Amino acid sequence: MRAHLGDQLVIESTTTGxxxxxxxxxxxxxxxGTPPYDVRWSDTDEVTLVFPGxxxxxxxxxxxxxxxxxxxxxxxxxxxxARPPETPRPGDIGRRVAVERRRQRLSREETARRARMxxxxxxxxxxxxxxxSVATLIRLADTLGTTVTxxxxxxxxxxxxxxxxxxxxxxxxxxxxxxxxxxxxHGVGRIAVSASDGRxxxxxxNYEVVDDAIVxxxxxxxxxxxxxxxxVAFEVDHMDEALSQGWSVxxxxxxSVVTEPDAVRRLxxxxxxxxxxxxxxxxxVSIRPAHLTGRRITPADG
Numbered sequence: 001m002r003a004h005l006g007d008q009l010v011i012e013s014t015t016t017g018x019x020x021x022x023x024x025x026x027x028x029x030x031x032x033g034t035p036p037y038d039v040r041w042s043d044t045d046e047v048t049l050v051f052p053g054x055x056x057x058x059x060x061x062x063x064x065x066x067x068x069x070x071x072x073x074x075x076x077x078x079x080x081x082a083r084p085p086e087t088p089r090p091g092d093i094g095r096r097v098a099v100e101r102r103r104q105r106l107s108r109e110e111t112a113r114r115a116r117m118x119x120x121x122x123x124x125x126x127x128x129x130x131x132x133s134v135a136t137l138i139r140l141a142d143t144l145g146t147t148v149t150x151x152x153x154x155x156x157x158x159x160x161x162x163x164x165x166x167x168x169x170x171x172x173x174x175x176x177x178x179x180x181x182x183x184x185x186h187g188v189g190r191i192a193v194s195a196s197d198g199r200x201x202x203x204x205x206n207y208e209v210v211d212d213a214i215v216x217x218x219x220x221x222x223x224x225x226x227x228x229x230x231x232v233a234f235e236v237d238h239m240d241e242a243l244s245q246g247w248s249v250x251x252x253x254x255x256s257v258v259t260e261p262d263a264v265r266r267l268x269x270x271x272x273x274x275x276x277x278x279x280x281x282x283x284x285v286s287i288r289p290a291h292l293t294g295r296r297i298t299p300a301d302g
Contacts, residue, residue, distance in 0.1 A: 001034065001035060001052060001056070001058060002032060002033035002034055002058075003025050003028070003033045003037060003058045003060075004025070004028075004033060004060070004124070004128075005025060005026065005027075005028060005118070005120050005121050005123075005124040006024060006025065006026075006121060006124040006125060006128065006130045006132075007024075007025045007058050007059060007060050008022055008023070008024060008025070008058070008059035009022065009023055009024075009025055009037060009039050009050065009052065009056060009057075009058060009059075010022045010056070010057045010058075010059055011052075011055055011056055012055055012056075012057060021041060021042075022041075022042055022059075023039040023040050023041035023042050024039065024040045024042070024121070024132065024133060024136065025037045025038070025039055025058075026038050026039070026040045026047060026117060026118040026120075026121045027047070027118050027120070027121075028120075035050070035051055035052050036049055036050055036051045036052075037049075037050050037052070038050075038118070040117075040133075040136075042133050042135065045135050091128070091129035091130055091131075092152075092153050093125070093130065093131075093132065093137075093151055093152060093153075094125045094126040094127065094128065094129070094130060095126075096150065096151050096152075096153065097122075097125060097126055097140055097144070097151060098126040100144040100145075100146050100150075100151070101126075101144060104144055104145065106143075106144075108122050108123060108126070111140075111143055111144070114143040115136075115139040115140050115142075115143040116139055117136065117139065134148070137151055137152070138243070141240065142240075145238065147160075147239065147240050147241050148240075148241065149241045160239045160241065161239055161241075162241070164244060165244055166244050166245065166297070166299055166300075168299060168300035168301065169244075169245075169297050169298070169299065169300065170297070170298050170299065170300040171295060171296075171297050172295065172296055172298075173293070173294070173295055174247065174249070174293070174294030174295060174296055176292050178294065179249045179251075179292045179293065179294040180209075180212070180292065182236070182238075182247060182249050182294065183209050183214070183236055183249055183251070184209065185208060185209050185272065186206070186207060186208045186209065186271075186272040186273060187206075187207060187236060188204050188205070188206055188207070188236075188276075189204070189205060189207045189214070189234055189235060189236040190202050190203065190204050190205075190234070190235045190236075191203060191205055191216075191224055191227055191232055191233070191234050191235075191287075192232060192233040192234075192235070193223065193224065193226045193227045193230070193232055194226060194230070195223050195226055196223075196226060201223050201226075203223050203224055205218065205224050205275070206273050206274070206275050206276055207234075207236075208267070208270075208271060208272060210267065210270075212288075212289070213286045213287065213288050213289075214234055214251060214286070214287040214289065215258065215267060215284055215285065215286045215287070216275075216284070216285055217271075217274075217275050217281045217282065217283065217284055217285075218275070218281050218283050218285060219279065219280060219281050219282075219283060220283050222281075224285065225283060225285065227255035227285055227287070228255055228256060228257045228285060229255070229256070230254070230255060231252065231253065231254050231255075231290075232252070232253070232254075232255045232287060233250060233251070233252050234250070234251045234252075234253075234287055234289075235248060235249070235250050235251075236248070236249050237249070244297075245296075245297050245298050245299070246296070246297055247294060247295065247296040247297070248294060248295055249292070249293070249294040250291075250292075250293050250294065251287065251289035251291070251292050252289065252290060252291040252292075253287050253288045253289040253290040253291065254287070254288060254290070255285055255286065255287045256285070256286055256288075257283060257284065257285055257286075258284040258285070258286050263284075264284055267284050268282075268284075
């Protein structure tokens with residue numbers, strides 16, 4: 001029996017063949033992939049050292065679809081070992097995990113520590129096709145400040161918040177300091193303005209927080225540029241579809257254009273991202289919050 005990090009160990013009934021227990025292999029003790037293994041069980045989320053018996057099978061998730069490649073204990077064949085190794089390519093989930101980790105400027109070791117997993121398994125997940133358990137995805141999403149749905153790539157064209165409400169939700173107001181912490185340094189928020197035709201409009205922008213001011217780049221004749229010289233509302237939120245909880249922060253204050261050359265140069269040089277829509281967007285707008293409020297939804301016993 002040989003396994004790789006991220007493979008699934010399945011314990012089956014010797015009489016019916018039905019799976020009795022399964023878990024992810026998160027640690028190897030021999031470089032050739034032979035037992036024993038550190039296994040994180042899907043039913044308890046606990047990691048134990050396992051010496052597989054005759055009722056154990058390895059599910060190699062990187063070779064085709066789950067459930068089609070069970071290999072019984074001791075069934076490694078010369079033909080399988082003689083096959084030339086394939087160059088692994090990361091799966092979609094691994095690519096999304098890697099992107100979010102880099103955005104948070106976290107090392108693999110720190111991310112693995114916060115998500116309570118092996119650094120080796122996180123490396124495997126980012127660099128090879130894998131199908132991590134829901135429990136693993138929830139821990140990673142929580143660590144990276146995103147959602148399970150986002151890591152899976154589902155619902156990209158659907159509005160968030162379609163999950164079921166919590167049984168006992170708690171809605172509480174956030175203080176100014178917590179609101180500032182949630183705004184963080186950069187991200188995507190929504191600005192509410194009166195457009196050129198006099199109608200209200202809400203548009204998303206890539207923003208930064210610099211010296212307690214919310215700043216974003218836009219084009220002079222764009223809808224967000226209508227904010228200049230007016231009092232506007234700017235909103236940021238985050239929703240966790242898997243846990244049906246989230247928060248929102250609302251900043252209200254005057255908006256102005258940044259014209260001082262040194263300030264413009266400093267903002268451009270230290271910007272974390274460029275505007276997603278692309279194009280010429282060199283006009284920096286600054287919102288100085290006069291009122292900062294927020295709310296968070298959590299379980300009542302959380």
